[in-house]
Amino acid sequence: MQSPQNEADQSGSIYKGWFVAPATTNYRFYMTCDDFCSLSMGTTHMDSAEPTEILKNLGNVDHRDWWETRRAHWNRISEWISLTEGEHYYLQGHHLESGWGDHFSVAVEIEKADTTGHHHAMKEVQYLSVGTDQHYDTTRINITNADDGQFILAFQNPSDQSLYKSNPISASTTADELLYAIEYYYRNAEFMRSNIYTNLTWYDVNGTETTNQTEAVQSVYYITVRKLITGPSVSNILVIKTTTTATITVDLPSIVGLSAPPLTGKYRIKCVAADGTESFSHDIGITWSDNWANNQMNNGCSRLYDLTELYHASDFDYAENGRSFILRFIGLNEDPGQFEIV
Numbered sequence: 001m002q003s004p005q006n007e008a009d010q011s012g013s014i015y016k017g018w019f020v021a022p023a024t025t026n027y028r029f030y031m032t033c034d035d036f037c038s039l040s041m042g043t044t045h046m047d048s049a050e051p052t053e054i055l056k057n058l059g060n061v062d063h064r065d066w067w068e069t070r071r072a073h074w075n076r077i078s079e080w081i082s083l084t085e086g087e088h089y090y091l092q093g094h095h096l097e098s099g100w101g102d103h104f105s106v107a108v109e110i111e112k113a114d115t116t117g118h119h120h121a122m123k124e125v126q127y128l129s130v131g132t133d134q135h136y137d138t139t140r141i142n143i144t145n146a147d148d149g150q151f152i153l154a155f156q157n158p159s160d161q162s163l164y165k166s167n168p169i170s171a172s173t174t175a176d177e178l179l180y181a182i183e184y185y186y187r188n189a190e191f192m193r194s195n196i197y198t199n200l201t202w203y204d205v206n207g208t209e210t211t212n213q214t215e216a217v218q219s220v221y222y223i224t225v226r227k228l229i230t231g232p233s234v235s236n237i238l239v240i241k242t243t244t245t246a247t248i249t250v251d252l253p254s255i256v257g258l259s260a261p262p263l264t265g266k267y268r269i270k271c272v273a274a275d276g277t278e279s280f281s282h283d284i285g286i287t288w289s290d291n292w293a294n295n296q297m298n299n300g301c302s303r304l305y306d307l308t309e310l311y312h313a314s315d316f317d318y319a320e321n322g323r324s325f326i327l328r329f330i331g332l333n334e335d336p337g338q339f340e341i342v
């Protein structure tokens with residue numbers, strides 16, 4: 001089940017059809033869309049009266065990116081559903097588009113192993129991933145007895161010792177306002193060029209976490225650098241109190257937590273044929289595109305030329321944090337083993 005792409009804005013569509021089970025076994029349905037969609041299914045032969053909702057997605061997912069996990073909106077992969085050969089099961093898809101790009105696709109996975117080559121069978125798709133420890137560089141800021149006054153943070157860049165002064169920050173800042181005031185430093189420091197996360201926890205007079213700002217006497221902010229980097233994100237942070245009288249202290253990444261080492265260098269993909277024979281791709285640079293990685297695999301692995309497509313999955317924000325791919329076989333007349341990144 002698949003819609004055309006980029007058809008219209010502010011629109012909705014309903015898709016209706018029958019799924020005829022090619023074998024008596026378990027099936028699992030996958031759905032992607034931009035922007036919102038759901039899929040309902042009848043579980044009785046030839047019955048379209050009251051289909052049950054099995055999938056729902058409330059956000060924009062890349063086209064046919066079935067295994068996307070970073071933006072995990074609702075459920076886009078169903079439970080296994082037992083269906084009987086030859087029976088007709090009603091499917092109904094609903095798709096809503098607000099603006100910009102749009103698409104809607106549904107795929108099915110068949111549990112039975114020997115359906116390879118069946119023209120109704122989904123082409124085999126594998127998931128490949130290489131990662132490392134996801135420990136991010138983290139800085140902590142503590143503000144006690146916050147008032148409405150302001151301060152500035154001056155960041156010392158560890159690579160060239162230059163100073164970057166933030167925009168003015170309220171001593172009662174939200175986590176988002178803090179992010180906006182300081183993100184320029186992290187995004188533009190040549191050695192880093194990373195986005196950041198910020199979060200905020202309040203503590204009351206007893207040192208107990210509270211969600212009520214009026215009870216809070218201490219605010220603790222964490223600044224997390226999303227890209228894995230070598231060394232600390234900052235060598236020092238100076239607090240310049242312009243109008244606030246709050247107590248503000250900074251714990252640097254060397255105290256709170258440094259980044260795990262980023263991925264560097266090259267990797268290879270191990271290809272495994274149906275009979276277990278292993279071969280290897282040529283070397284692939286960590287930051288290379290999915291097309292180049294596919295070329296290197298086609299060229300190094302035996303009997304695969306032009307039989308695979310490789311797409312970046314979106315699990316990692318930066319290549320330095322890890323790489324993951326969706327590997328799709330096209331026209332391969334055998335059931336390959338599990339490929340791996342080595």
Ligand SMILES: [Ca+2]
Pocket residue numbers: 034035060097098099100101102
């Ligand atoms: Ca859209």
